[in-house]
Amino acid sequence: MPEKHDSTESRVTENALEARLPTKTMSINMGPSHPASHGTVRFNIELDGETIVKLDPEIGFLHRGFEKSCENVTWQQCLPYTDRLNYVSALCNNFGFLTAIEKLAGIEIPERAKYIRTIGAEMHRLCDHLTCTAAMGMELGGFAPFLYGMEARELLWDRIAELTGARVTTSYGRIGGVEKDLPEGWVQKVKDTLVKVEEFRQEIDQLLTLNRLFIDRTRDTGVISAEDAVDFGFTGPMLRASGVPYDVRKAHPYWVYDRVEFKVPIGTRGDNFDRYYIRMQEMVESISIINQCFEQMEPGPHIIEDWRYVMPPKPQVYSTIEGVIGHFKLVMEGVKIPKGEVYSYTESPNGELGWYLVSDGSGRPYKVHCRAPGIQLVSGLEHMVKGSMLPDLIPTFDAINMIGGEVEQ
Amino acid sequence: MSQDFQAITTRREEAQGFFERLVSRGLGWARKYSLFTYPYATACCGMEYMSVSSARYDIARFGAEFPRFSPRQADLLMVIGTINQKQAPILKRVYEQMAEPKWVVAFGVCASSGGFYDNYAVLQGIDRIIPVDVYIPGCPPRPEQVLDALILLQEKIGAQSHKLIDHRPPEPELVRPAGRDLVSGGVK
Amino acid sequence: MSVEQLQRIAERFPDAVVEGYTLHGDETLVIKRENLVEVAQFCKNEPGLEFKLPLSVTCVDYIDEKPRFELVYTLYSITTGHHLRLKVRVPEEDPVAPSTIGVWRGMDWWERYCWDMYGIRFSGRGPMRRLWMYEEFEGFPLRKDYPLRGRQPLIPEADVRDIYRGPGPGPGSPPASRSNPPRPSQLPIVK
Numbered sequence: 001m002p003e004k005h006d007s008t009e010s011r012v013t014e015n016a017l018e019a020r021l022p023t024k025t026m027s028i029n030m031g032p033s034h035p036a037s038h039g040t041v042r043f044n045i046e047l048d049g050e051t052i053v054k055l056d057p058e059i060g061f062l063h064r065g066f067e068k069s070c071e072n073v074t075w076q077q078c079l080p081y082t083d084r085l086n087y088v089s090a091l092c093n094n095f096g097f098l099t100a101i102e103k104l105a106g107i108e109i110p111e112r113a114k115y116i117r118t119i120g121a122e123m124h125r126l127c128d129h130l131t132c133t134a135a136m137g138m139e140l141g142g143f144a145p146f147l148y149g150m151e152a153r154e155l156l157w158d159r160i161a162e163l164t165g166a167r168v169t170t171s172y173g174r175i176g177g178v179e180k181d182l183p184e185g186w187v188q189k190v191k192d193t194l195v196k197v198e199e200f201r202q203e204i205d206q207l208l209t210l211n212r213l214f215i216d217r218t219r220d221t222g223v224i225s226a227e228d229a230v231d232f233g234f235t236g237p238m239l240r241a242s243g244v245p246y247d248v249r250k251a252h253p254y255w256v257y258d259r260v261e262f263k264v265p266i267g268t269r270g271d272n273f274d275r276y277y278i279r280m281q282e283m284v285e286s287i288s289i290i291n292q293c294f295e296q297m298e299p300g301p302h303i304i305e306d307w308r309y310v311m312p313p314k315p316q317v318y319s320t321i322e323g324v325i326g327h328f329k330l331v332m333e334g335v336k337i338p339k340g341e342v343y344s345y346t347e348s349p350n351g352e353l354g355w356y357l358v359s360d361g362s363g364r365p366y367k368v369h370c371r372a373p374g375i376q377l378v379s380g381l382e383h384m385v386k387g388s389m390l391p392d393l394i395p396t397f398d399a400i401n402m403i404g405g406e407v408e409q
Numbered sequence: 410m411s412q413d414f415q416a417i418t419t420r421r422e423e424a425q426g427f428f429e430r431l432v433s434r435g436l437g438w439a440r441k442y443s444l445f446t447y448p449y450a451t452a453c454c455g456m457e458y459m460s461v462s463s464a465r466y467d468i469a470r471f472g473a474e475f476p477r478f479s480p481r482q483a484d485l486l487m488v489i490g491t492i493n494q495k496q497a498p499i500l501k502r503v504y505e506q507m508a509e510p511k512w513v514v515a516f517g518v519c520a521s522s523g524g525f526y527d528n529y530a531v532l533q534g535i536d537r538i539i540p541v542d543v544y545i546p547g548c549p550p551r552p553e554q555v556l557d558a559l560i561l562l563q564e565k566i567g568a569q570s571h572k573l574i575d576h577r578p579p580e581p582e583l584v585r586p587a588g589r590d591l592v593s594g595g596v597k
Numbered sequence: 598m599s600v601e602q603l604q605r606i607a608e609r610f611p612d613a614v615v616e617g618y619t620l621h622g623d624e625t626l627v628i629k630r631e632n633l634v635e636v637a638q639f640c641k642n643e644p645g646l647e648f649k650l651p652l653s654v655t656c657v658d659y660i661d662e663k664p665r666f667e668l669v670y671t672l673y674s675i676t677t678g679h680h681l682r683l684k685v686r687v688p689e690e691d692p693v694a695p696s697t698i699g700v701w702r703g704m705d706w707w708e709r710y711c712w713d714m715y716g717i718r719f720s721g722r723g724p725m726r727r728l729w730m731y732e733e734f735e736g737f738p739l740r741k742d743y744p745l746r747g748r749q750p751l752i753p754e755a756d757v758r759d760i761y762r763g764p765g766p767g768p769g770s771p772p773a774s775r776s777n778p779p780r781p782s783q784l785p786i787v788k
Contacts, residue, residue, distance in 0.1 A: 031499070032496065032499055033449055033478075033499065033503060034478070035476075035478040039450070039451060039452070039455070040451050040496065059728065059729065060495050060727070060728060060729040060730060060731065061451065061493065061495050061496045061499075062451050062452055062490075062491060062493065062496075063493055063495065063530050063729035063730065064452075064491055064493060064526045064528075064530055064531055065526060065528035065529055065530040065531065065738065065745075067714075067739055068528055068529065068738060068739055068743075068745055069525075069526065069528050069745075069764065069765065072745050072764065072765040072766060073764045073765065077764060080525070081525075084452070084453050087452065087453035087456060088456060103621055103622070104621060106621075131456075131459075146463075147463055147464050150459060150460060150463035150464065150465075151463065151464055151465060153460075154460060154463070154465050157460075167457075167549075167551070168453055168456050168457060168549050169453055169548060169549065228702075230649045230650050230675065231649065231651075231701055231702050231703060232701075232702050232703040233650060233651045233652060233653075233701065233703025233704075234703075235650070244675060246650075246675050251678055252678070340620055340621060341620065341621075341623075342620070342621045342623060343623050343671055343680065343682060345680075352652070352673075354652055354653065354671065356653070356655055356669065356671065358657055366657070367655075367657045367658075369653070369655040369669075371652055371653040371655075371671065375706050375707070375710075376651075376703045376706065378706075379703065379705055379706040380702075380703070383702075404451065404452060405452060405453065408729055409729075494731070494748060494749065494750055494751055495730070495731045495751070497750070497751060497752055498751050498752050501752055522761070523763065524763075525763050525764055526763065527745075527746060527762060527763020527764065527765060528745050528746060528763075528765070529738050529743070529744070529745065529746060529747045529748050529749070530729075530730070530738070530748075532750075532754075533757070533759065534757060536755070536757060537754040537755045537757050538752060538754060538755070
């Protein structure tokens with residue numbers, strides 16, 4: 001039985017096909033387990049035909065209680081939890097967290113440790129950008145760039161596994177430096193690997209950058225202006241795509257970024273193609289940074305010698321009383337970071353990764369807050385795709401590179 | 410390895426005749442080498458799943474190539490990564506939507522037991538809500554370990570008893586029909 | 598961030614600023630909760646300050662102090678290249694603070710996170726929604742008096758015997774004592 005529509009108007013004077021009928025928007029749910037959602041996000045979308053009227057991303061399906069877990073373990077034991085925040089580039093998270101602790105404790109790490117941290121962070125930046133561009137290609141229909149990206153990532157992970165012991169979740173740094181020095185012959189192997197990674201990157205470039213289909217899907221979709229991007233708190237490639245030249249490595253150099261030369265690509269239009277292309281160019285710059293670091297590095301200690309923060313070497317632990325006590329205190333009570341609070345920031349592949357730490361002088365953190373760059377990117381998603389069609393959501397969400405671990409901690 | 414599975418099924422009621430055993434082996438062979446996985450990927454282990462399904466550690470050579478992102482079309486549910494309390498009802502629903510025969514692999518230590526996230530947010534292992542066939546420890550497990558688990562699962566599938574027509578009782582209903590008295594057990 | 602900029606804000610809002618200090622190279626300003634929005638507007642729009650990039654809002658639970666909660670706003674200015682931290686104390690009996698999403702839209706989800714994890718309500722933005730936890734969850738997990746393992750399952754779980762307890766205190770032991778919260782040094786503010 002037809003319902004009464006008060007607002008039904010049929011303009012007899014005009015074309016009968018243009019009679020105004022009441023419409024309702026359709027709500028669909030792109031659920032938490034969806035092939036095109038990187039990780040688990042639920043989108044409650046209201047559609048008018050194919051146009052997005054309202055988009056509400058619902059997150060929380062990977063919330064693992066990072067902050068609460070960190071408050072209940074010692075400072076060194078927080079390190080594996082930080083690995084699993086941005087799990088595609090775990091070394092960046094590790095080193096960012098440790099840089100914050102060192103800022104709070106007032107420790108200066110040795111030069112070689114700074115070089116190793118830079119090299120590790122850039123290698124994982126390469127992995128992250130490869131994953132993002134490869135997945136973007138795959139979700140827009142091309143499976144071949146994905147396989148090239150995965151193979152390049154495997155080559156890098158082989159080198160990372162030789163350095164740290166693990167492929168994905170590394171837990172490599174320590175307070176005061178890094179866990180162990182570079183293995184023998186590793187430098188030459190990495191140089192060869194980087195040559196192959198560059199070849200794979202060029203393959204992906206040739207498949208996607210001038211590809212008509214890719215350009216049609218990504219040009220002028222998901223556009224955000226520079227002012228809006230800053231207002232939403234975007235950082236990283238998303239902000240640089242809109243034309244704002246902010247990169248923490250250039251603005252506030254840390255480790256050895258003031259001693260290496262690299263360029264920072266800036267976009268013009270703020271659309272998905274710019275974000276993709278910035279990532280491709282940043283990969284070239286990362287390879288150049290790693291090679292420059294290899295040239296500049298000098299032999300030296302890779303960790304400080306202070307036993308209040310660093311575990312004493314095992315021969316000392318087993319033979320001297322100071323070694324035993326130092327080891328015992330560090331393991332049972334944790335590193336005693338002086339009281340205070342600090343905000344420290346590094347450039348992770350997704351943006352500015354900030355750490356706000358509060359210490360109360362005991363061996364356990366009082367508060368560990370990770371300012372994940374992904375949170376504000378996902379909150380700005382609605383602004384970027386409102387009014388566009390549903391398929392434009394896919395490349396926009398890929399370009400954001402939301403990593404569930406960091407957005408939902 | 411497969412002798413161990415066979416030794417269990419020599420009781421009289423489960424003794425199979427020659428043709429039944431042949432059919433069971435044949436169905437087992439077909440099912441184990443053509444697994445359609447539903448990669449229920451949530452977290453870091455998803456990275457290792459991407460590696461396993463890519464060109465180097467090729468899962469396609471074991472037959473489990475195509476991921477099917479619909480539970481109706483999949484028969485292997487790989488729960489990859491941490492499942493937290495918010496995600497648990499969704500996982501259970503996806504499992505219930507899958508059609509028999511179905512198998513579940515808990516990929517990673519977070520899916521097997523909660524991992525080192527023993528806190529308010531995380532489900533301590535998916536075997537609290539769905540039955541699991543193979544557990545893969547590791548944080549994240551190396552791809553070779555995943556392939557080893559897949560081979561283990563394939564052996565298990567091959568040794569199970571498969572029937573052409575399955576007379577098992579249906580799974581309990583998900584929705585209670587209106588008008589039933591819940592207290593007295595269903596009969597008014 | 599320089600002390601001159603801190604002093605500019607202090608001169609403009611003399612009764613809003615409680616204290617200002619520099620610690621480990623970060624400039625911090627503690628302000629009163631009623632003046633939060635106007636100080637935020639000033640920080641964003643004033644030429645020379647221009648803190649247009651909102652980085653985050655977080656909350657620290659000083660359970661042994663009164664007022665209990667401290668909201669920490671972190672801001673960045675792309676033009677001047679300075680970071681700023683604004684702190685606001687919020688008491689436990691009345692955990693409400695004015696919302697700054699009219700100033701920066703990027704604070705929206707961070708405010709939801711403060712509500713979800715600590716129970717701080719923000720006025721002027723409609724009903725608060727949880728961000729990470731599900732709506733059926735009761736309590737605020739990151740408060741110091743919420744137990745680490747306080748799980749609230751949504752569906753019934755099978756009784757699997759736990760043979761290993763993850764990191765963190767055991768079921769009987771009390772949490773580590775929190776009687777010594779950090780007190781940073783103070784710089785004199787010229788009024």
